[in-house]
């Protein structure tokens with residue numbers, strides 16, 4: 001059985017594993033804890049959870065459906081659907097731009113993502129070579145040295161991109177399916193081991209209180225925008241990853257349930273990662289919870305260097321981060337690769353060369369200038385992904401004809417379907433639009 005692009009996952013459940021492997025990444029283990037730390041802890045967490053449940057899950061289902069019905073990459077799926085529905089102005093000319101915007105967003109994310117992937121690789125190699133790294137102030141020094149030794153930083157980044165390419169070149173089934181299926185269970189196991197360790201040497205009560213006791217005094221539109229942007233980023237939503245993975249999924253598998261499972265797994269991993277990091281950070285009170293992007297790269301190694309078995313756990317932690325980063329990076333470039341294959345009829349290797357060449361160039365820009373890094377991060381996650389989400393929801397709610405997908409939504413009851421429809425037609429786009437507007441102009 002093949003879809004229109006000639007590829008389908010071979011095993012049951014690969015959609016869940018692949019979408020979860022894409023979702024679970026630096027976003028959960030590096031970005032979530034530091035966003036939580038700089039944006040008021042529990043206030044950010046509760047808004048984030050609300051965004052996932054009320055806005056993101058309905059849009060996720062919509063996005064995967066587009067791929068299932070269109071059966072192609074993020075640009076061509078829209079064209080296929082227009083052909084199936086009969087052309088009209090609004091169906092045929094505008095909507096493929098969503099896919100194009102998604103592929104561009106993917107470039108922006110891939111560029112700063114590969115810089116952080118490179119840091120992860122550097123820390124892992126350092127931990128393996130040196131045992132427990134650096135003394136207490138050493139990790140700060142190591143991090144600034146890493147950032148100032150730009151040549152080394154770029155080398156690590158290129159190595160990370162090379163590792164991604166090695167998987168992507170092998171194709172959808174031999175590369176992506178084989179690799180992504182084993183990663184999520186591996187990540188979960190490593191995280192649980194790390195959490196038990198962190199609880200035993202750190203201060204779980206303080207860490208968990210910081211995460212869960214509600215303090216809404218810090219709330220602002222800016223924080224709501226960040227929480228929503230992060231929810232989109234963490235679920236790999238709004239840029240065509242799910243369209244692409246949906247197109248690789250056989251039609252007899254229940255999308256609704258699978259999407260829910262992906263959302264639950266992604267949230268669980270983010271919470272576990274925070275539950276590893278904050279008890280440690282609070283136990284060593286000289287460390288700041290609001291350290292920002294360096295939280296994982298400075299605070300944690302400092303702690304690992306002074307606690308027993310720290311060297312071993314440092315290796316486990318950075319191996320976990322690397323695996324999570326790689327599995328997401330593979331999916332960040334997939335929409336663009338699939339679009340090039342479909343559009344120009346290119347071979348996978350050819351499309352991959354072009355994409356990885358461009359990502360390396362943009363990545364070097366991010367490594368050289370932190371302003372470029374921060375802009376790529378903010379614009380892609382907080383603006384373009386939510387914008388993609390609005391358009392995807394409106395498309396499925398108002399343009400896509402229900403008879404093309406009713407047997408595939410996978411929501412068991414009529415009531416659930418009506419709620420989902422109301423969400424994608426009105427509630428989700430309105431909420432995203434409102435948060436975007438206020439977050440950008442009123443904060």
Ligand code: PHE
Nearest residue numbers: 023025026027028233234236
């Ligand atoms: N979800 C990934 C993470 O949490 C990042 C990502 C964003 C992957 C967008 C694909 C698309 O790290």
